[in-house]
Amino acid sequence: MKKFFTTAMAMTLTMGMLSGCGGAKDGGDGADGAASYTWKMALNSTEGDNAYDTGAAFKEKIEELTNGQVTVELYGGASLGSTSEVLEGMSYGVADVMVESVGTLATFTPVANIEAAPFLINDYDHFMAVWQGDVGRELKEAVGDAAGFKLFGGTFRGPRIVTATKAMTTIDDFKGFKLRAPNLEMYLETWNWMKAAPTPLAMNEVYTALQQHTVDGQENPMVDSLNYAFDEVCKYWIKTDHVFGANVVIMDADYFAGLPEDIQKAVEEAADYAAQKVSAEQLIKIEEAEARLLEKGCEIIEIDHAAFASYYDNFIEEKFPDLKDWADKIKAAAPQN
Numbered sequence: 001m002k003k004f005f006t007t008a009m010a011m012t013l014t015m016g017m018l019s020g021c022g023g024a025k026d027g028g029d030g031a032d033g034a035a036s037y038t039w040k041m042a043l044n045s046t047e048g049d050n051a052y053d054t055g056a057a058f059k060e061k062i063e064e065l066t067n068g069q070v071t072v073e074l075y076g077g078a079s080l081g082s083t084s085e086v087l088e089g090m091s092y093g094v095a096d097v098m099v100e101s102v103g104t105l106a107t108f109t110p111v112a113n114i115e116a117a118p119f120l121i122n123d124y125d126h127f128m129a130v131w132q133g134d135v136g137r138e139l140k141e142a143v144g145d146a147a148g149f150k151l152f153g154g155t156f157r158g159p160r161i162v163t164a165t166k167a168m169t170t171i172d173d174f175k176g177f178k179l180r181a182p183n184l185e186m187y188l189e190t191w192n193w194m195k196a197a198p199t200p201l202a203m204n205e206v207y208t209a210l211q212q213h214t215v216d217g218q219e220n221p222m223v224d225s226l227n228y229a230f231d232e233v234c235k236y237w238i239k240t241d242h243v244f245g246a247n248v249v250i251m252d253a254d255y256f257a258g259l260p261e262d263i264q265k266a267v268e269e270a271a272d273y274a275a276q277k278v279s280a281e282q283l284i285k286i287e288e289a290e291a292r293l294l295e296k297g298c299e300i301i302e303i304d305h306a307a308f309a310s311y312y313d314n315f316i317e318e319k320f321p322d323l324k325d326w327a328d329k330i331k332a333a334a335p336q337n
Contacts, residue, residue: 057274108147152271164217
Protein backbone atom coordinates (compact mmCIF):
# COMPACT_ATOMS: atom_id res chain seq x y z
CA MET A 1 0.00 0.00 0.00
CA LYS A 2 1.30 3.41 -0.95
CA LYS A 3 2.88 5.39 1.89
CA PHE A 4 1.58 8.86 2.59
CA PHE A 5 3.46 12.12 2.84
CA THR A 6 3.48 13.85 6.18
CA THR A 7 0.27 15.71 6.96
CA ALA A 8 2.02 19.05 6.79
CA MET A 9 3.46 18.37 3.35
CA ALA A 10 0.16 17.08 2.04
CA MET A 11 -1.67 20.18 3.25
CA THR A 12 0.97 22.48 1.76
CA LEU A 13 0.80 20.79 -1.64
CA THR A 14 -2.99 20.67 -1.62
CA MET A 15 -3.25 24.37 -0.87
CA GLY A 16 -0.76 25.06 -3.64
CA MET A 17 -2.86 23.19 -6.17
CA LEU A 18 -6.08 24.82 -5.03
CA SER A 19 -4.58 28.25 -5.43
CA GLY A 20 -3.42 27.43 -8.97
CA CYS A 21 0.29 27.14 -8.13
CA GLY A 22 2.58 24.31 -9.18
CA GLY A 23 2.71 22.15 -12.28
CA ALA A 24 -0.73 21.45 -13.73
CA LYS A 25 -1.66 17.93 -14.73
CA ASP A 26 -4.35 19.22 -17.05
CA GLY A 27 -2.94 22.50 -18.17
CA GLY A 28 -5.93 23.67 -20.20
CA ASP A 29 -7.53 23.14 -23.58
CA GLY A 30 -5.57 22.64 -26.76
CA ALA A 31 -6.44 24.18 -30.10
CA ASP A 32 -8.91 21.38 -30.91
CA GLY A 33 -10.63 21.66 -27.53
CA ALA A 34 -8.91 18.61 -26.02
CA ALA A 35 -7.25 18.98 -22.65
CA SER A 36 -3.52 19.65 -22.74
CA TYR A 37 -1.06 18.34 -20.17
CA THR A 38 2.21 19.63 -18.80
CA TRP A 39 3.97 16.94 -16.80
CA LYS A 40 6.87 17.33 -14.43
CA MET A 41 9.28 14.41 -14.73
CA ALA A 42 11.48 13.74 -11.69
CA LEU A 43 14.95 12.36 -12.38
CA ASN A 44 17.73 11.75 -9.87
CA SER A 45 20.46 12.03 -12.47
CA THR A 46 21.55 14.29 -15.31
CA GLU A 47 21.98 13.96 -19.06
CA GLY A 48 24.01 10.91 -20.08
CA ASP A 49 22.67 8.71 -17.28
CA ASN A 50 20.46 5.76 -18.21
CA ALA A 51 17.38 6.96 -16.30
CA TYR A 52 17.72 10.54 -17.54
CA ASP A 53 18.16 9.43 -21.14
CA THR A 54 15.12 7.17 -20.81
CA GLY A 55 13.14 10.16 -19.59
CA ALA A 56 14.39 12.33 -22.46
CA ALA A 57 13.43 9.67 -25.02
CA PHE A 58 10.00 9.31 -23.39
CA LYS A 59 9.50 13.08 -23.59
CA GLU A 60 10.51 13.15 -27.26
CA LYS A 61 8.14 10.35 -28.22
CA ILE A 62 5.06 11.27 -26.23
CA GLU A 63 5.17 14.87 -27.42
CA GLU A 64 5.39 13.53 -30.98
CA LEU A 65 2.58 10.98 -30.51
CA THR A 66 0.21 13.54 -28.97
CA ASN A 67 1.13 16.39 -31.33
CA GLY A 68 2.15 18.47 -28.33
CA GLN A 69 -1.00 17.79 -26.33
CA VAL A 70 1.34 16.39 -23.69
CA THR A 71 4.45 18.37 -22.77
CA VAL A 72 7.06 16.89 -20.43
CA GLU A 73 9.44 19.03 -18.40
CA LEU A 74 12.58 17.23 -17.20
CA TYR A 75 13.80 17.98 -13.65
CA GLY A 76 17.18 16.30 -13.22
CA GLY A 77 19.59 16.07 -10.32
CA ALA A 78 16.85 15.18 -7.80
CA SER A 79 15.68 18.80 -7.99
CA LEU A 80 12.12 17.77 -7.09
CA GLY A 81 13.26 15.73 -4.09
CA SER A 82 14.71 12.34 -3.27
CA THR A 83 13.28 9.20 -4.81
CA SER A 84 11.18 8.42 -1.75
CA GLU A 85 9.95 12.01 -1.47
CA VAL A 86 8.86 12.07 -5.10
CA LEU A 87 7.17 8.68 -4.99
CA GLU A 88 5.36 9.42 -1.75
CA GLY A 89 4.29 12.85 -3.00
CA MET A 90 3.39 11.99 -6.57
CA SER A 91 -0.32 11.83 -5.86
CA TYR A 92 -0.05 15.34 -4.38
CA GLY A 93 1.61 16.82 -7.46
CA VAL A 94 5.29 16.75 -6.47
CA ALA A 95 5.85 15.18 -9.90
CA ASP A 96 3.64 13.62 -12.55
CA VAL A 97 6.07 11.03 -13.86
CA MET A 98 9.41 9.57 -12.82
CA VAL A 99 12.05 7.20 -14.18
CA GLU A 100 13.61 4.90 -11.62
CA SER A 101 14.54 1.27 -11.07
CA VAL A 102 11.81 -1.20 -10.20
CA GLY A 103 13.68 -2.09 -7.01
CA THR A 104 13.22 1.37 -5.52
CA LEU A 105 9.55 0.48 -5.05
CA ALA A 106 10.52 -2.22 -2.55
CA THR A 107 9.68 0.23 0.24
CA PHE A 108 6.08 0.10 -1.02
CA THR A 109 5.83 -3.60 -1.85
CA PRO A 110 8.26 -6.52 -1.30
CA VAL A 111 7.45 -7.83 -4.79
CA ALA A 112 9.69 -5.08 -6.21
CA ASN A 113 12.69 -6.77 -4.58
CA ILE A 114 12.75 -9.34 -7.37
CA GLU A 115 14.28 -6.82 -9.80
CA ALA A 116 17.45 -6.78 -7.70
CA ALA A 117 17.63 -10.52 -7.04
CA PRO A 118 21.07 -11.95 -7.91
CA PHE A 119 21.92 -14.27 -10.79
CA LEU A 120 18.44 -14.59 -12.28
CA ILE A 121 19.20 -13.01 -15.67
CA ASN A 122 22.07 -14.20 -17.82
CA ASP A 123 22.62 -11.50 -20.41
CA TYR A 124 21.11 -8.71 -22.53
CA ASP A 125 18.91 -11.01 -24.62
CA HIS A 126 17.53 -12.64 -21.48
CA PHE A 127 16.89 -9.20 -19.97
CA MET A 128 14.97 -8.01 -23.03
CA ALA A 129 12.97 -11.25 -23.14
CA VAL A 130 11.88 -10.62 -19.55
CA TRP A 131 11.18 -6.88 -19.56
CA GLN A 132 9.79 -6.62 -23.10
CA GLY A 133 7.78 -9.82 -22.71
CA ASP A 134 4.93 -11.35 -20.74
CA VAL A 135 6.88 -11.84 -17.51
CA GLY A 136 7.87 -8.18 -17.41
CA ARG A 137 4.31 -7.03 -18.07
CA GLU A 138 2.99 -9.27 -15.31
CA LEU A 139 5.67 -8.11 -12.91
CA LYS A 140 5.15 -4.40 -13.61
CA GLU A 141 1.42 -4.88 -13.08
CA ALA A 142 1.92 -6.79 -9.81
CA VAL A 143 4.36 -4.22 -8.40
CA GLY A 144 2.23 -1.30 -9.56
CA ASP A 145 -1.03 -2.71 -8.21
CA ALA A 146 0.54 -3.36 -4.81
CA ALA A 147 2.26 0.02 -4.61
CA GLY A 148 -0.35 2.31 -6.18
CA PHE A 149 1.61 3.14 -9.33
CA LYS A 150 1.65 2.29 -13.02
CA LEU A 151 4.95 1.06 -14.45
CA PHE A 152 5.90 1.19 -18.12
CA GLY A 153 8.83 0.16 -20.30
CA GLY A 154 11.94 -1.48 -18.90
CA THR A 155 15.31 -0.03 -19.87
CA PHE A 156 18.48 -2.12 -19.73
CA ARG A 157 20.92 -0.45 -17.34
CA GLY A 158 23.75 -2.90 -17.81
CA PRO A 159 24.74 -5.63 -15.35
CA ARG A 160 25.92 -4.58 -11.93
CA ILE A 161 29.63 -5.13 -11.32
CA VAL A 162 32.00 -4.55 -8.41
CA THR A 163 34.77 -1.94 -8.42
CA ALA A 164 37.42 -2.60 -5.80
CA THR A 165 40.78 -1.56 -4.44
CA LYS A 166 42.00 -5.17 -4.65
CA ALA A 167 41.66 -8.01 -7.15
CA MET A 168 39.02 -10.65 -6.40
CA THR A 169 37.92 -13.63 -8.47
CA THR A 170 36.36 -16.21 -6.13
CA ILE A 171 33.51 -16.33 -3.64
CA ASP A 172 36.02 -16.74 -0.81
CA ASP A 173 37.71 -13.50 -1.89
CA PHE A 174 34.54 -11.60 -1.06
CA LYS A 175 34.30 -12.82 2.54
CA GLY A 176 34.64 -9.85 4.87
CA PHE A 177 34.93 -7.47 1.90
CA LYS A 178 33.50 -4.09 2.85
CA LEU A 179 31.62 -2.53 -0.04
CA ARG A 180 29.02 0.13 -0.53
CA ALA A 181 25.63 -1.34 -1.48
CA PRO A 182 22.21 0.30 -1.87
CA ASN A 183 20.19 0.48 1.32
CA LEU A 184 17.60 -2.00 0.03
CA GLU A 185 16.96 -5.38 1.61
CA MET A 186 17.69 -7.48 -1.47
CA TYR A 187 21.09 -5.91 -2.07
CA LEU A 188 22.14 -6.17 1.57
CA GLU A 189 21.04 -9.78 1.85
CA THR A 190 22.82 -10.61 -1.41
CA TRP A 191 26.17 -9.57 -0.01
CA ASN A 192 25.50 -10.98 3.44
CA TRP A 193 24.89 -14.35 1.75
CA MET A 194 28.45 -14.19 0.44
CA LYS A 195 29.64 -13.19 3.93
CA ALA A 196 30.79 -9.81 2.66
CA ALA A 197 30.20 -6.62 4.66
CA PRO A 198 27.71 -4.44 2.76
CA THR A 199 27.67 -0.81 3.88
CA PRO A 200 24.82 1.50 2.82
CA LEU A 201 26.04 4.95 1.81
CA ALA A 202 24.59 7.79 -0.23
CA MET A 203 26.16 7.85 -3.70
CA ASN A 204 27.67 11.29 -3.11
CA GLU A 205 29.63 9.82 -0.18
CA VAL A 206 31.08 6.79 -1.96
CA TYR A 207 34.08 8.36 -3.70
CA THR A 208 35.42 9.80 -0.45
CA ALA A 209 34.67 6.55 1.39
CA LEU A 210 36.77 4.68 -1.17
CA GLN A 211 39.58 7.23 -0.89
CA GLN A 212 39.64 6.88 2.89
CA HIS A 213 39.12 3.08 2.81
CA THR A 214 35.92 3.35 4.81
CA VAL A 215 34.84 0.86 2.16
CA ASP A 216 37.06 -1.02 -0.28
CA GLY A 217 34.58 -1.30 -3.11
CA GLN A 218 31.14 -0.56 -4.45
CA GLU A 219 28.68 -2.15 -6.85
CA ASN A 220 26.82 -0.51 -9.73
CA PRO A 221 26.52 -0.86 -13.49
CA MET A 222 29.86 -0.23 -15.24
CA VAL A 223 28.78 2.93 -17.08
CA ASP A 224 27.35 4.47 -13.90
CA SER A 225 30.53 3.60 -12.00
CA LEU A 226 32.70 5.26 -14.62
CA ASN A 227 30.47 8.35 -14.62
CA TYR A 228 31.16 8.63 -10.89
CA ALA A 229 34.93 8.50 -11.64
CA PHE A 230 35.44 5.41 -9.53
CA ASP A 231 38.31 4.49 -11.84
CA GLU A 232 40.32 7.08 -9.90
CA VAL A 233 39.94 5.14 -6.63
CA CYS A 234 39.34 1.56 -7.78
CA LYS A 235 41.83 -0.18 -10.06
CA TYR A 236 39.95 -3.48 -10.24
CA TRP A 237 36.62 -3.80 -12.06
CA ILE A 238 35.11 -7.22 -11.42
CA LYS A 239 32.41 -8.37 -13.82
CA THR A 240 30.19 -10.17 -11.35
CA ASP A 241 27.14 -9.30 -13.51
CA HIS A 242 25.05 -10.29 -10.50
CA VAL A 243 21.99 -8.11 -11.23
CA PHE A 244 20.48 -6.90 -14.49
CA GLY A 245 18.35 -3.99 -13.32
CA ALA A 246 15.56 -2.22 -15.17
CA ASN A 247 14.60 1.45 -15.18
CA VAL A 248 10.88 2.07 -15.70
CA VAL A 249 8.58 5.01 -16.26
CA ILE A 250 6.41 5.47 -13.17
CA MET A 251 3.10 7.31 -12.76
CA ASP A 252 0.50 7.51 -10.01
CA ALA A 253 -2.10 4.81 -10.72
CA ASP A 254 -5.15 6.93 -9.96
CA TYR A 255 -3.92 9.81 -12.08
CA PHE A 256 -3.14 7.52 -15.00
CA ALA A 257 -6.58 5.90 -14.75
CA GLY A 258 -8.17 9.33 -15.16
CA LEU A 259 -6.38 10.11 -18.41
CA PRO A 260 -8.14 9.77 -21.79
CA GLU A 261 -7.57 6.42 -23.48
CA ASP A 262 -5.49 7.91 -26.29
CA ILE A 263 -3.14 9.56 -23.79
CA GLN A 264 -2.81 6.29 -21.87
CA LYS A 265 -1.84 4.49 -25.08
CA ALA A 266 0.67 7.22 -25.89
CA VAL A 267 2.29 6.79 -22.46
CA GLU A 268 2.68 3.06 -23.00
CA GLU A 269 4.03 3.46 -26.52
CA ALA A 270 6.44 6.24 -25.55
CA ALA A 271 7.78 4.22 -22.61
CA ASP A 272 8.35 1.15 -24.79
CA TYR A 273 10.09 3.30 -27.41
CA ALA A 274 12.35 4.85 -24.78
CA ALA A 275 13.21 1.46 -23.29
CA GLN A 276 14.20 -0.05 -26.63
CA LYS A 277 16.14 3.02 -27.78
CA VAL A 278 18.14 3.57 -24.61
CA SER A 279 18.71 -0.17 -24.03
CA ALA A 280 20.42 -0.48 -27.41
CA GLU A 281 22.47 2.65 -26.71
CA GLN A 282 23.52 1.24 -23.33
CA LEU A 283 25.18 -1.75 -24.98
CA ILE A 284 27.39 0.61 -26.94
CA LYS A 285 28.16 2.66 -23.82
CA ILE A 286 29.31 -0.47 -21.98
CA GLU A 287 31.73 -1.36 -24.77
CA GLU A 288 33.07 2.19 -24.77
CA ALA A 289 33.39 2.17 -20.97
CA GLU A 290 35.47 -1.02 -21.02
CA ALA A 291 37.81 0.48 -23.60
CA ARG A 292 38.22 3.67 -21.55
CA LEU A 293 38.93 1.70 -18.38
CA LEU A 294 41.69 -0.26 -20.06
CA GLU A 295 43.18 2.96 -21.42
CA LYS A 296 43.18 4.36 -17.88
CA GLY A 297 45.12 1.36 -16.59
CA CYS A 298 42.28 -0.35 -14.76
CA GLU A 299 42.06 -4.15 -14.69
CA ILE A 300 38.83 -5.80 -15.79
CA ILE A 301 38.37 -9.17 -14.10
CA GLU A 302 36.13 -12.00 -15.30
CA ILE A 303 34.72 -14.45 -12.76
CA ASP A 304 33.30 -17.96 -13.00
CA HIS A 305 29.65 -16.95 -13.36
CA ALA A 306 28.40 -20.52 -13.19
CA ALA A 307 30.10 -21.01 -9.82
CA PHE A 308 28.69 -17.76 -8.43
CA ALA A 309 25.19 -18.52 -9.73
CA SER A 310 25.33 -22.00 -8.22
CA TYR A 311 26.34 -20.50 -4.87
CA TYR A 312 23.07 -18.53 -4.92
CA ASP A 313 20.85 -21.47 -5.94
CA ASN A 314 18.89 -21.49 -2.66
CA PHE A 315 19.13 -17.78 -1.91
CA ILE A 316 15.62 -16.75 -2.97
CA GLU A 317 13.97 -19.82 -1.46
CA GLU A 318 15.61 -19.23 1.93
CA LYS A 319 15.63 -15.44 2.14
CA PHE A 320 12.66 -14.38 0.00
CA PRO A 321 10.39 -17.45 -0.36
CA ASP A 322 7.42 -15.33 -1.48
CA LEU A 323 9.41 -14.35 -4.56
CA LYS A 324 10.33 -17.87 -5.67
CA ASP A 325 7.58 -18.10 -8.29
CA TRP A 326 8.73 -14.81 -9.82
CA ALA A 327 12.33 -15.98 -9.79
CA ASP A 328 11.37 -19.19 -11.59
CA LYS A 329 9.43 -17.24 -14.23
CA ILE A 330 12.36 -14.92 -14.87
CA LYS A 331 14.81 -17.80 -15.24
CA ALA A 332 12.42 -19.66 -17.54
CA ALA A 333 12.17 -16.62 -19.84
CA ALA A 334 15.78 -17.08 -21.00
CA PRO A 335 15.90 -17.47 -24.80
CA GLN A 336 16.63 -21.01 -25.92
CA ASN A 337 19.71 -21.30 -28.12
